[in-house]
Amino acid sequence: MENEKQGEEDGDDFNAFKYTPDEDDEFFRVLISRELTSSSLSMITSQWIVNARLDSIKWIFNAMRLMGFQLRTAYLSVIYFDKFLSRRMIDNEKYWAVRLLSVACLSLAAKMEECEVPLLVDFPMKDYCFEGKVIQRMEVLVLNTLEWEMNLITPFHYFDYLVSKFWNENPPGDVVPMDLVFAIIKDAKLMSYRCSVIAAAATLLTVDEKLTRQSLETKIKTFDSGVFETEDVFRCYTQMQELSLDRTNLTPVQCIGDDVDANSSFTPVVNTKRKRLEFDD
Numbered sequence: 001m002e003n004e005k006q007g008e009e010d011g012d013d014f015n016a017f018k019y020t021p022d023e024d025d026e027f028f029r030v031l032i033s034r035e036l037t038s039s040s041l042s043m044i045t046s047q048w049i050v051n052a053r054l055d056s057i058k059w060i061f062n063a064m065r066l067m068g069f070q071l072r073t074a075y076l077s078v079i080y081f082d083k084f085l086s087r088r089m090i091d092n093e094k095y096w097a098v099r100l101l102s103v104a105c106l107s108l109a110a111k112m113e114e115c116e117v118p119l120l121v122d123f124p125m126k127d128y129c130f131e132g133k134v135i136q137r138m139e140v141l142v143l144n145t146l147e148w149e150m151n152l153i154t155p156f157h158y159f160d161y162l163v164s165k166f167w168n169e170n171p172p173g174d175v176v177p178m179d180l181v182f183a184i185i186k187d188a189k190l191m192s193y194r195c196s197v198i199a200a201a202a203t204l205l206t207v208d209e210k211l212t213r214q215s216l217e218t219k220i221k222t223f224d225s226g227v228f229e230t231e232d233v234f235r236c237y238t239q240m241q242e243l244s245l246d247r248t249n250l251t252p253v254q255c256i257g258d259d260v261d262a263n264s265s266f267t268p269v270v271n272t273k274r275k276r277l278e279f280d281d
Contacts, residue, residue: 028161032227035153035196049085052095054186056081056102061182063106066124070113071182072156077102077109078185079152084145099128104138112150158199165223166207180205183243193236200228201236209241 057078064074081101090097103123110117120132143150180202184190190198204211204219211219216237217230 024161024164028158028227031153031157031161032196035194046092048092049090049098050188052098053081053085053188055095056098057186059099059102060106063124067110067118067122069106069110072154073109073113074106075154075156075182075185076113076152077105078191079154080105080108080142080146080150082188082191084142087145096128099125100130100135100138101142103130103135104142107135108139108142108150153195155195155199155202158196159203162199162203166203166219180240180243184240187239190236190239193232197228197232197236200233201240204233205237205240211237 060074060077060081063069064071084101084105090101103120103125107117107120107123120130120135123135184198184202193201200220204216207219208215213230213234216234220228220230220233
């Protein structure tokens with residue numbers, strides 16, 4: 001993509017933000033600086049959009065699993081999805097438009113994160129069928145709405161660094177709390193936290209599930225020089241504590257719900273047969 005090429009020319013692509021132990025503190029400062037310059041996320045308040053969003057997340061994670069995408073690809077697509085809805089309105093009850101947005105966001109995220117991206121027509125769709133050119137037009141709309149701000153920082157960029165700071169001994173290889181991060185993705189309020197706050201709270205909860213505000217603040221102050229707002233991290237931590245009670249032995253996909261058709265939070269306008277929708281419908 002054009003912006004990806006420009007990012008490479010400026011030295012401002014994802015490869016510049018990979019964790020390296022020899023430069024971990026500089027890595028952290030660069031991430032925070034990059035994160036603070038990103039646009040903020042407004043809250044999604046419309047109830048039908050909240051319901052449609054949950055159904056879209058289920059579709060995204062099911063598609064991720066079927067197409068062999070990374071978990072971080074699905075997470076990034078949800079960030080695109082939420083940012084779009086925080087800037088543009090979708091008319092009430094237009095569920096087909098929300099699904100089209102989901103497909104476009106996952107496709108864009110895959111182009112940013114995956115080595116191989118399938119054709120648009122190969123994305124799994126049961127209740128709707130969109131032509132490739134329709135999805136492409138929605139992709140352009142997403143790009144323009146997000147002002148081509150696609151190289152976004154996610155919690156995944158912070159995990160290795162934070163684990164090295166919060167874990168007293170050599171951490172096991174699977175300490176990164178992937179399932180917990182994907183459990184909170186269902187809650188638009190939690191997603192409004194900065195990615196660094198989400199990563200810090202999730203990592204701390206993995207290290208110790210019974211931290212008080214004071215003990216959490218102590219852990220943060222051992223390495224942080226005012227980057228984190230302790231209250232934000234603790235508030236996020238306590239909300240994750242509640243989620244953790246329901247996530248025992250669940251995979252990330254199971255935390256979201258691995259069947260987009262089962263127990264859906266709403267009934268799509270078209271759910272009995274596939275319908276080919278033109279972009280202007």
